[in-house]
Amino acid sequence: MTYDIAVDIGGTQMRAACFEHDSLAPLTVHRIATQGPDCSPLERLIQLIESCWPKNGDVVGIGVAAPGPINPYDGVVIDAPNIPGWENLPLRQHLEDHFHVRVAPGNDANLAALGEWRFGAGQGFHNMIYLTISTGIGGGVIVEDRLLLGAQGLAAEMGHITVIPDGPLCGCGQRGHLEAIASGPSIARWVEEEINNGVPSRLCEKLPLSAKDVSSAAHQGDRLAQAGLARAGTFVGVAIADYLHIFNPSAVILGGGVSQSGPLWMDPLRTALREHVMSPKFLENLTVAAAALGDNVGLMGALALTRSNTLK
Amino acid sequence: MTYDIAVDIGGTQMRAACFEHDSLAPLTVHRIATQGPDCSPLERLIQLIESCWPKNGDVVGIGVAAPGPINPYDGVVIDAPNIPGWENLPLRQHLEDHFHVRVAPGNDANLAALGEWRFGAGQGFHNMIYLTISTGIGGGVIVEDRLLLGAQGLAAEMGHITVIPDGPLCGCGQRGHLEAIASGPSIARWVEEEINNGVPSRLCEKLPLSAKDVSSAAHQGDRLAQAGLARAGTFVGVAIADYLHIFNPSAVILGGGVSQSGPLWMDPLRTALREHVMSPKFLENLTVAAAALGDNVGLMGALALTRSNTLK
Numbered sequence: 069m070t071y072d073i074a075v076d077i078g079g080t081q082m083r084a085a086c087f088e089h090d091s092l093a094p095l096t097v098h099r100i101a102t103q104g105p106d107c108s109p110l111e112r113l114i115q116l117i118e119s120c121w122p123k124n125g126d127v128v129g130i131g132v133a134a135p136g137p138i139n140p141y142d143g144v145v146i147d148a149p150n151i152p153g154w155e156n157l158p159l160r161q162h163l164e165d166h167f168h169v170r171v172a173p174g175n176d177a178n179l180a181a182l183g184e185w186r187f188g189a190g191q192g193f194h195n196m197i198y199l200t201i202s203t204g205i206g207g208g209v210i211v212e213d214r215l216l217l218g219a220q221g222l223a224a225e226m227g228h229i230t231v232i233p234d235g236p237l238c239g240c241g242q243r244g245h246l247e248a249i250a251s252g253p254s255i256a257r258w259v260e261e262e263i264n265n266g267v268p269s270r271l272c273e274k275l276p277l278s279a280k281d282v283s284s285a286a287h288q289g290d291r292l293a294q295a296g297l298a299r300a301g302t303f304v305g306v307a308i309a310d311y312l313h314i315f316n317p318s319a320v321i322l323g324g325g326v327s328q329s330g331p332l333w334m335d336p337l338r339t340a341l342r343e344h345v346m347s348p349k350f351l352e353n354l355t356v357a358a359a360a361l362g363d364n365v366g367l368m369g370a371l372a373l374t375r376s377n378t379l380k
Numbered sequence: 381m382t383y384d385i386a387v388d389i390g391g392t393q394m395r396a397a398c399f400e401h402d403s404l405a406p407l408t409v410h411r412i413a414t415q416g417p418d419c420s421p422l423e424r425l426i427q428l429i430e431s432c433w434p435k436n437g438d439v440v441g442i443g444v445a446a447p448g449p450i451n452p453y454d455g456v457v458i459d460a461p462n463i464p465g466w467e468n469l470p471l472r473q474h475l476e477d478h479f480h481v482r483v484a485p486g487n488d489a490n491l492a493a494l495g496e497w498r499f500g501a502g503q504g505f506h507n508m509i510y511l512t513i514s515t516g517i518g519g520g521v522i523v524e525d526r527l528l529l530g531a532q533g534l535a536a537e538m539g540h541i542t543v544i545p546d547g548p549l550c551g552c553g554q555r556g557h558l559e560a561i562a563s564g565p566s567i568a569r570w571v572e573e574e575i576n577n578g579v580p581s582r583l584c585e586k587l588p589l590s591a592k593d594v595s596s597a598a599h600q601g602d603r604l605a606q607a608g609l610a611r612a613g614t615f616v617g618v619a620i621a622d623y624l625h626i627f628n629p630s631a632v633i634l635g636g637g638v639s640q641s642g643p644l645w646m647d648p649l650r651t652a653l654r655e656h657v658m659s660p661k662f663l664e665n666l667t668v669a670a671a672a673l674g675d676n677v678g679l680m681g682a683l684a685l686t687r688s689n690t691l692k
Contacts, residue, residue: 137661146661195531209626211523218628219507220661225625228658230618232545240658306542313537314521314626316530346540346552349449349458349532 069125071095072374073117075132076176076366078102079150082113085367086120089128092187096120097367102151109151110159114166130163131374132173133180133366140221143173172373174215178224179369180359181208182215184321186372188360193319197311198359199226201304202324204239205247209315227251229310231303246307250300252279252326259296267292279326286332294332301333305340312341312350323359381437383407384686385429387444388488388678390414391462394425397679398432401440404499408432409679414463421463422471426478442475443686444485445492445678452533455485484685486527490536491681492671493520494527496633498684500672505631509623510671511538513616514636516551517559521627539563541622543615558619562612564591564638571608579604591638598644606644613645617652624653624662635671 143160181198205227227247235244269292286293455472493510517539539559547556
């Protein structure tokens with residue numbers, strides 16, 4: 069029997085799963101905190117993978133979804149936010165030296181795109197865009213059945229296009245990026261600012277707000293919260309129109325917590341998309357769908373990676 | 381001896397050239413007006429190609445750069461602006477029926493990208509963005525040595541991303557696109573508006589303005605004209621930063637008349653690019669260069685297309 073191991077590393081926790089080589093159902097899934105008192109995140113990662121290692125048989129490869137920018141060609145983590153010391157970390161080399169199998173690392177948002185394309189809502193589409201909209205906005209792109217990587221593997225920073233010149237500050241340090249307007253925290257921030265400007269809302273007693281606060285108030289009829297979701301959905305719709313003009317995909321897959329906000333977010337998104345596309349041709353045969361893999365998308369993307377030749 | 385024929389169709393004129401199969405120097409280049417009194421543009425095109433046909437030997441294929449959206453998979457011109465009757469025109473079929481050789485058509489901006497990549501300033505780069513900035517803004521993208529086409533061949537409409545929400549009207553009917561801010565006519569329009577707002581300029585006696593008027597006044601020291609070029613360069617720089625985040629290319633090639641405006645346009649572009657990129661990583665090993673093929677870029681792109689397997 070042969071096996072694949074998939075790993076999803078986050079700033080808070082990391083998970084590893086072992087799959088029989090022809091199966092999508094994990095035999096084991098283990099989860100630990102990324103940081104702990106006695107050993108480094110890298111040592112914890114190695115212990116986690118060891119805990120999933122099959123007793124008999126061969127592991128074919130390990131796929132690893134890592135947060136932040138990573139060079140998929142040499143396997144070096146450039147800078148993992150929230151993991152101290154993971155700067156220019158040769159992750160692939162460390163893991164290959166330890167486990168003596170092929171290790172394929174990738175950026176988590178890119179691998180989520182790969183996972184949705186291979187196993188989820190994007191199956192069968194040759195040209196696909198995946199956006200994940202939660203605390204940040206990230207994504208990945210499939211171009212003719214291949215993951216878009218770019219010269220250094222930094223491509224598909226889909227949340228970091230300027231949609232309002234000199235707009236709100238983005239987590240990346242720039243201004244007016246889509247992420248700074250339409251991520252969960254950005255929605256909450258806009259609603260807070262409107263409350264501070266005197267706009268009435270039942271949320272005025274809950275400051276500071278989370279995106280969840282805004283979403284539940286919106287569903288209870290709060291006008292300002294509804295406007296906040298609609299505004300964010302509209303900007304995402306305009307950005308998707310841009311992405312249709314750039315990539316002309318046949319599918320757009322939407323993941324992340326904000327994308328589950330329902331029609332109060334999705335209807336303005338669809339309206340903006342329809343109104344901002346330069347020709348109806350771009351909407352012909354276009355599928356816009358919710359991501360299908362939920363919390364498993366990182367693991368399934370890492371599995372897709374180690375099973376594919378997408379990253380050589 | 382075997383030959384390739386390359387054709388570049390514009391709204392005003394069309395050109396055809398015949399090349400020996402291993403040569404980049406055309407044996408013949410013929411040029412005629414696209415429209416004339418006695419026969420249709422398609423008939424004129426066929427006569428033009430016949431006029432270049434070699435007396436002896438075999439033609440391997442014909443590459444055709446056509447204006448406006450074209451489906452490169454089935455060779456149908458969807459809508460060629462300025463050529464009456466070219467709507468849903470099966471161009472490839474017409475030409476293959478007449479000439480009995482393989483015909484490869486493509487959008488002119490996409491093929492300009494392919495031409496610069498194969499024969500011009502983009503040689504040797506595996507991931508490249510080409511922008512042409514003149515009356516409109518178009519472009520093409522090379523992803524891992526392949527031309528980005530998209531599901532229906534409509535990809536790389538690089539001038540049609542929203543850079544100012546609800547901004548000026550774009551030629552495509554939408555608002556606030558890069559083309560509506562930074563193309564030649566858009567630069568002239570902005571300067572005219574500023575003059576109408578009372579901003580002093582030596583151009584106030586020349587209305588209506590062309591982009592050339594603005595460029596020469598800028599080089600003669602006119603402050604408003606200089607501001608117009610700088611504003612346009614800045615927006616192009618911000619858009620290129622977006623494109624770096626999306627594609628992470630190793631080269632950005634700039635063509636079209638506006639891109640020849642010199643430092644008054646290029647310096648603000650470079651400043652904006654440097655200031656708006658989310659990480660200096662995206663600028664490492666990045667080449668930003670002027671297009672090299674000049675007016676021949678359409679013909680050379682058509683030649684590259686018929687010689688390549690990029691479009692199957």
